[in-house]
Amino acid sequence: MLMKTSTQTRLIQLDSVGINLGASYFGSFTLQVAPGERIAILGPSGAGKSTLLKLMSREWKPATGQVLFNGKTLSSWSLPDLSRHRAILPQASDVAFGLQTDLVIGLGRVARIHDPKLMDIVEASASLAHAAHLLGQRFDTLSGGEQARIQLARVFAQLWDAHDGLILVDEPLAALDPGLQFDLLDSMDAYATARNHALVAILHDINQAMLGFDRLLLVKDGKLVADLPCTREAVPALESLYGISLSCVTDRQGSLVITPLRTSARRRAIDGAMA
Amino acid sequence: MNALVFQLRPFLQSKRARPGYVLVGALLLFLAVAVQNGAVPVNTSDWLSAIGLGEQQVSAGGAYVLWNIRLPRAVFSVLVGAALGLAGALTQGLFRNPLADPGLLGVSAGAACAAALTIVVFSGLNLPLPISWRVWLLPAAAFGGALSVCFTLDRIARWITPGSIAGLLLTGVALNALAAAVIGLCTYLATDEQLRSLSFWTLGSLAGGNWTLVGLLTFLLLIAWWRVRYLDRAMNALALGESAAAHVGVDVSHLRSHVILLVAVLAGFSVAWCGMIGFIGLIAPHLVRVWAGADQRQVVPLSMLMGGLLLLVADTLARTIAIPAEIPVGIFTALLGSPFFLLLLRGARGRIG
Numbered sequence: 001m002l003m004k005t006s007t008q009t010r011l012i013q014l015d016s017v018g019i020n021l022g023a024s025y026f027g028s029f030t031l032q033v034a035p036g037e038r039i040a041i042l043g044p045s046g047a048g049k050s051t052l053l054k055l056m057s058r059e060w061k062p063a064t065g066q067v068l069f070n071g072k073t074l075s076s077w078s079l080p081d082l083s084r085h086r087a088i089l090p091q092a093s094d095v096a097f098g099l100q101t102d103l104v105i106g107l108g109r110v111a112r113i114h115d116p117k118l119m120d121i122v123e124a125s126a127s128l129a130h131a132a133h134l135l136g137q138r139f140d141t142l143s144g145g146e147q148a149r150i151q152l153a154r155v156f157a158q159l160w161d162a163h164d165g166l167i168l169v170d171e172p173l174a175a176l177d178p179g180l181q182f183d184l185l186d187s188m189d190a191y192a193t194a195r196n197h198a199l200v201a202i203l204h205d206i207n208q209a210m211l212g213f214d215r216l217l218l219v220k221d222g223k224l225v226a227d228l229p230c231t232r233e234a235v236p237a238l239e240s241l242y243g244i245s246l247s248c249v250t251d252r253q254g255s256l257v258i259t260p261l262r263t264s265a266r267r268r269a270i271d272g273a274m275a
Numbered sequence: 276m277n278a279l280v281f282q283l284r285p286f287l288q289s290k291r292a293r294p295g296y297v298l299v300g301a302l303l304l305f306l307a308v309a310v311q312n313g314a315v316p317v318n319t320s321d322w323l324s325a326i327g328l329g330e331q332q333v334s335a336g337g338a339y340v341l342w343n344i345r346l347p348r349a350v351f352s353v354l355v356g357a358a359l360g361l362a363g364a365l366t367q368g369l370f371r372n373p374l375a376d377p378g379l380l381g382v383s384a385g386a387a388c389a390a391a392l393t394i395v396v397f398s399g400l401n402l403p404l405p406i407s408w409r410v411w412l413l414p415a416a417a418f419g420g421a422l423s424v425c426f427t428l429d430r431i432a433r434w435i436t437p438g439s440i441a442g443l444l445l446t447g448v449a450l451n452a453l454a455a456a457v458i459g460l461c462t463y464l465a466t467d468e469q470l471r472s473l474s475f476w477t478l479g480s481l482a483g484g485n486w487t488l489v490g491l492l493t494f495l496l497l498i499a500w501w502r503v504r505y506l507d508r509a510m511n512a513l514a515l516g517e518s519a520a521a522h523v524g525v526d527v528s529h530l531r532s533h534v535i536l537l538v539a540v541l542a543g544f545s546v547a548w549c550g551m552i553g554f555i556g557l558i559a560p561h562l563v564r565v566w567a568g569a570d571q572r573q574v575v576p577l578s579m580l581m582g583g584l585l586l587l588v589a590d591t592l593a594r595t596i597a598i599p600a601e602i603p604v605g606i607f608t609a610l611l612g613s614p615f616f617l618l619l620l621r622g623a624r625g626r627i628g
Binding site: 087096097098100108110 | 511518523568
């Protein structure tokens with residue numbers, strides 16, 4: 001019983017994991033993700049956020065340390081088994097040959113040989129991803145935002161009937177308009193909550209991270225510089241992460257709104273501090 | 276068998292099966308036309324005696340031509356076309372690129388290169404081979420050439436650019452150039468007589484078709500078909516990209532080795548007995564995709580039918596357009612194929628990524 005609890009609290013576990021890419025070393029990363037957790041990875045461009053995500057997704061093999069997924073070394077999982085427990089939404093990806101959107105969404109479940117409910121799951125995932133009206137169209141005729149919705153639906157389909165899984169997301173919302181960003185964040189949230197999936201997302205928007213996530217992983221210069229809950233106390237760490245000043249306001253609903261100060265304001269703040 | 280029919284029934288009655296019916300119909304129709312036309316005229320009684328119902332012996336005149344020359348050749352060209360279409364569909368799926376074909380990987384050039392070396396270099400040595408085996412020497416060499424190019428390709432690409440399909444393609448380009456250089460050297464060193472047999476390999480011809488080869492190729496296609504049935508879903512996932520395919524549970528390197536082996540066997544066989552026949556492997560999957568969509572589960576079988584139909588048409592034209600002379604079919608496919616391909620490109624402009 002005790003064993004079960006310990007594996008349940010650690011869905012994925014990184015023990016001083018590092019990798020050499022070209023001349024630079026990324027790592028070492030040590031962290032744990034519990035089932036159902038929402039974690040946002042933040043950091044400046046090129047800091048190693050995607051590297052961290054690729055180490056967690058098994059796309060890259062760590063040079064040092066080890067990654068455990070459900071208590072088992074990540075590299076010892078078979079690909080079809082792994083695909084039933086973790087899904088990845090890439091930053092942006094094209095699909096060759098202009099496949100139909102239904103087929104693209106169904107490809108999330110390609111590792112299952114017998115999948116009698118495939119068509120129902122495809123439709124349900126599409127409507128959850130606000131993409132039901134796009135079914136039956138060619139993927140390559142869709143706009144960027146529509147393609148992102150189909151890819152999200154594919155990820156939904158992949159872990160539709162799974163529990164306690166892991167969803168890794170790499171800047172899914174970068175190219176979308178604000179309304180759609182919130183719609184899709186809400187869908188992801190509802191989807192993950194219903195199935196107790198953990199969600200690990202690379203984000204650029206500090207407010208999205210603070211609103212919808214439990215924990216922040218701050219990555220800078222290839223290192224994990226902070227691992228802290230999403231509260232007002234995280235603001236100083238965020239300021240030093242990006243090297244900017246942030247202004248915090250609590251809005252009428254009681255949620256925290258963080259605004260980066262522009263360079264002129266920043267300069268004034270620095271000058272004021274010097275004086 | 277019954278279970279299979281039962282499984283297939285919903286598909287056979289669905290709209291998706293329609294292009295298949297059209298192609299099978301066209302193929303049968305054209306097969307009859309192709310067998311009817313040629314240098315020796317044939318009539319109904321020849322047909323009857325060919326299938327064993329007439330009064331004449333099969334060995335007599337038109338019936339002989341029909342049964343022993345024209346029919347096997349027509350069936351053979353359909354099968355070779357199907358093999359090329361299948362190899363093309365698999366290559367394009369693997370490289371996620373509608374412009375890839377087995378020729379691009381150096382498979383055809385490798386086979387032709389081995390054949391050229393056999394003609395020019397090894398014919399000088401007196402090999403201790405029985406006469407009856409000599410017929411098989413050249414095809415065997417070409418087949419070996421195709422297979423060895425494929426394995427070299429796979430090894431080198433894994434060593435230099437592990438896991439990258441673009442790296443595999445570029446390695447293929449390099450091997451292609453190498454094979455072309457060796458063929459050039461052989462052409463330079465060849466005697467007049469050797470040049471003639473060399474040109475067979477570079478131009479392509481289906482004149483060697485007989486029932487033995489038909490049987491052999493049918494067997495090969497059935498095995499390939501059996502393997503491909505398990506691969507086409509994974510091939511669809513590959514359209515998402517190599518890493519995304521791995522994320523949904525497809526073992527890309529395993530899939531890659533399988534596809535390369537299949538392409539080597541299919542393209543190798545056709546080059547070994549028919550020389551280099553271009554454009555079929557490129558155009559057949561392309562046409563099918565424009566017509567019936569890009570789902571590999573559809574593209575693969577339809578490309579086989581389409582390839583068979585295209586090569587049958589090309590060979591019949593090559594055989595009959597200048598009776599009694601015969602134009603090499605490789606020239607014909609390229610001659611008809613390239614402008615047709617340009618038209619296709621123009622029609623599909625903006626849809627090709």
